[in-house]
Amino acid sequence: MAISLTENAGDHVRNFIKKRGGAAGLRLAVKTSGCSGLAYVLEFVDKIEESDEVFESAGVNIIVDKKSLIYLDGTELDYKRDGLNEGFEFNNPNVKDACGCGESFTV
C-alpha cells in the first residue's frame, strides 16, 4: 500500500511548491487533537527525516513518518472545489468515523 495523489491534487501541489519557491515534498501526517481524536497535518517539507517514508505520486514527493503511516496507509489525496471553498481532501480507507466538520477522525 502507499499514499497517492490524484492528478488534480498533484497539479495543485506542484503549483503551490513552485509559488513557495521550492520544497523537498509534501508531508502528510496525523496528530492527536480535535473532538474525534485524530487530525490531519498537511505541510511543506524542507528536510526529510530518517524516520520518514517517501512516496512518489503525480510528480510530487509525499513524505509520511512511520507512525502516521499506520493511520494513513492507502490514502488518496484529492483537490476539490466546494462552493467558495477549495482545498485538499483525504480519502482515507482507515477512517471509521469523522466529526461533523470533518477536521478530525477516528480509526
Added chain:
Amino acid sequence: MALLQISEPGQTTHPHKYRLAVGIDLGTTNSLVAAVCNGEAKVLLDEEGRSLLPSVVRFRENGDTQIGYPALAEVVNDPMNTISSAKRMIGRKTSDIKTLRDHLPYQFDDESANVPRIITVDGPRSAIEVSAEILTVLKKRAEYVLDGELDGVVITVPAYFDDAQRQATKDAARLAGMNVMRLLNEPTAAAVAYGLDEGSEGVYAIYDLGGGTFDISILRLNKGVFEVLATAGNSALGGDDMDRLIAEWILDEIDHAELSTDNQFLRQVMVVARAAKEALTDNDSTVIKLCLPEGATQDISLNRSSMNDIIAPVIDKTLLPCRRCLRDAGLDKADIDGIVMVGGSTRVCSVKEKVEAFFQRKLYTGVDPEQVVAIGAAVQADILIGNHTTGDMLLLDVIPLSLGIEIMGGMVEKIIPRNATIPVTRAQEFTTYKDGQTAMSIHVLQGERERVSDCRSLARFELRGIPPMVAGSGRVKVSFQVDADGLLSVSATEATTGTETRVDVKPSYGLTDAEVEQMLRDSIVHASDDIQARQLAERRVDADRAISALESALAVDGDAYLNESEHSALLECMKSLQRVKDKGDVDKIKQAINTLNELSGPFATRRMNASIREAMAGHNINEFSE
C-alpha cells in the same frame, strides 16, 4: 469533509481552534445574536427555540433581574421597573431625553447627572447598564450554543448614531464582558448578509422598516469596498403605526363610540389589528374576531386591498426620506442596483410593492428581514476574528454631520464634511490672531451651520506653549481623526515647537436622528442668512485685526514717524472703523478697512524703511546679495 490547505512546516493549525465570534443586533424592541458555524451564518436560538430576545429588562427588589420574554410580560404590571427602550436613551444626556421622557413611565434620578439613571426598586440604572444586561443574556446564549468563550463580537448600531451613542454602546458591551471588535452600521450589515460585498461594484438602498423606526441608507460597493453614501429616516414610523391605523378602522367599523375610551378593549383591538396585518401577508382576506363587553362578539372581514388602502399613509411616509436620501447621495433612482429589505414590517406585501414601484428595482427579500442585520454582523465578526485566510473585507461608513472648529468671530470652519467616509483623518492649519499669542483655544463642533451658536459643541481644549510671535506667524495644525467605529479624536500641534495637545471626544450628549435631520434642514433654509452672517463676522475679524495691528504699531513708533496731525487723523479713522464695525454693514466695514489701510500706508512704509535701515546699518550691500 473539510478541505485542507498546505501549511508551512510545523504550523498546522489545530482543528477546532476556531475562534468564536458573534454578531449582535442590539435592537430597540428585539435583539438577536448570530454566528458563522461551518461556513454558514445562523441566528442562535435560546433553549426554547426562539431567535428574538425582547430588549426589555425588569429590575426586582430581590436583585433577581428578568430579561427578555419574562420581563416583556410584566411591562403592563410593573411599568416603573421594566425598561424597554434603552436604545432610545443610550448615550444621551438627561436634557436630551426630556422629550422622550414624556412618553416614558420611568422616574429619573438627579436631573443634572450626565448619564440619566432610571430609579428602580433595585437602585438607579442607566441605559448602558440595561443594555449590558441584554448583551449578557445574548453572550450566555452564544457561549452555550457554541460551547466556548467568545473571543470577539460585532455589534450593530444605526447609521445615524453619534459618537456618544456609539461610545455608550461599547461601554455596555465592556460591562457585559465582551470584546467589541467593531461597531457596524445596521444597513451595512444587511448588505453583507446578502453577500453583496462579493460582487465587484453596485449601489444599493437598504430599506429598514421596523416596529417603531424607519431608516433608509444608500451604500456604494466599489472594488469590494462598502461606502455609505447617505442615510435618512424617521425615528417614529413603523409597523406599530400600521397596527394603529387598522385598529382605528376596526373601531369605526364596530360603531361603538363609547368603547374608544375603554383601555382594555383598545388593547384587544391593537392585538387583533396586528394579527390581521400578519394574516394578510399570506392570505387575501381574513376575519377579525372581536369580543365586545357583555359577552357579545363581532366578526369583521378585511381583505388585502382594503388593508393596503388603510396602511398606505404609513408606507407613503417612508418614501419621503427615500427621496431625500437619493438627493443627499446625488443619485437618481435609476442608479440604484437593488433594494435590501430589512425589518419585520417589510413582510407586508404592499410595502414590498410600493418600494418596488418607487425604485423600480429588484428587491432583496431572501433572508429573514428580522435576522438579516444580525447575520451580516456575524459574517463580519467571523472575518475580523481571523477565521478567513482569504482577503479581508473593508467596510466604510460615513459621519452623519460635519465636524469642525470655532474660528474668530463665532464662525465654524468645517474640517471633515458630512458624509465623509470613515475612518478619516483631515488636518488644517490655523494662524495666531494676536501679537504674542501663546495659547489657542480649540472648540470642536458638529453641525452644518456657519455659526457656532447653531452647531453642537462636542469638546473644548487649549493648546498652550505657542512661542510669542507676531500675529499670523504662529501656525497651529489641527487634525481630526475619526476611527472605524466613528469615534473622534482631535489634536492640535504648534508648527515651530511641535507642542501638541489632543483630546478624545466623548461628547457629553448626543443628537437624535430627528435633531440631525432638523440641523440639516436648517442649514439649507438658513443658507443665505448664514453666508451673510459669515461675511459680516469675517469682516469684523478683519477690522479688529487692522485696528489691533495699528494700535500696537502706534504704541511703539507712533511718535517717531508721525506728526501730530497724521497721528490724530489715523486715530480718528480707526474710531470710525470701530463704529462702522459695530453697525454690521458688510460693505461699509470693507470700505472703512480700505480707508484705514490707505491712510496708514505711509506710516507702514516709514516703519519698514526704518527697520531695513536699522538692519543694514554697518553692513555692506554685498553681504546681503550672497
